[in-house]
Amino acid sequence: MAKILDVKDLCKTYVIDKRQNNVLKNINFSIEEGDMVAIMGPSGSGKSTLLYSVSGMDRPTSGAVTFNGSNLQELSEKELTRTRLSGMGFIFQQMYMMKNLTVLDNVLLPAFENKQGKETRKEKVDRALFLLRKMGIVEVADHDINEVSGGQLQRACIARSMINRPRILFADEPTGALNRHASGEVMEEMTKLNDEGTTIMMVTHDAKVAARCKRVFYLVDGSIVGEYDNTGDKNASLPERERKLNQWLLELGW
C-alpha cells in the first residue's frame, strides 16, 4: 500500500500573552492509502489541532507533513487551497452548510469551486445526485437545508466532502452532534466509503465509532501515547470490537 500521509516531528505551539502552549509535541505517524484511523483522547489533548495541522487547514510550528508526495509546508497558500479542494474532503461536527441553498446546491458548491476538474456541469450534478442516493437522502435533494434532520444533514455533508473525489477524508467528531441511530447510519456510510478505497482519518469520542476503524491513535497532552491495531479483528462482531477497544482505552486511562 502506498503512503498517502506522512507526519514527521510535528509540533504546534500557540503563544497567548507571551505564554507558550505546546499543543502538539513531536507527532510521528504515517497513513497508507485505504486506512481508516480514529484519533481519540481526552478533551483538550490536541485532537482537532492535529487534524487541522495535517490537513493543511492550519500551519504547524515545526515538522513536516507530506501529503501524496508533496510537503504541505512548501506549498504556497494558493497551491495548498488547490490541493485541499481536489485531494481532501472535510466533515465537521458543526455542519456548515449555506443557508438559502438546497441540499443539492450545497453538495455541488465545492465542485464548482474546483477549477481543476474537467467535468461538465451536468456531470457534476449527476455525481452529486449519485452521492445523495448513495447516502440514502436523494429524496431531499431539493429541500432547503433547514427542512432536513440532523442525520440527513450530516449525510449531506459526507456527500459534499466526497464530491471532488478526495484521496483522503478528514472528519472532526462527525457523529458528535447525532443520536445513536443517526450516528450508526453515518458510520455505516463512512465504512462503505472506506471499503471502496477512500482513506479516512477522524477524531471521535465514541468507542462505538472508533471500533469501526482499522487503527486508533490515543492522544494525551499533545503526544500519541498508544496505537491500537484493529485489523486482526476483521471478522469479530462490532460489539466484540468495541469491547476490546474499550479495554485498551481503559488501560490508557480513558
Ligand SMILES: Nc1ncnc2c1ncn2[C@@H]1O[C@H](COP(=O)(O)OP(=O)(O)O)[C@@H](O)[C@H]1O
Ligand atoms: N486557535 C487556537 N489558539 C490558541 N489555543 C488553541 C487554539 N486552538 C486550540 N488551542 C488550544 O490547544 C489545546 C488543544 O485543543 P484541541 O486541539 O481543540 O483539543 P481537542 O480537540 O483534543 O479537544 C487546548 O489547550 C486549546 O485551548
Ligand SMILES: [Mg+2]
Ligand atoms: Mg476537538
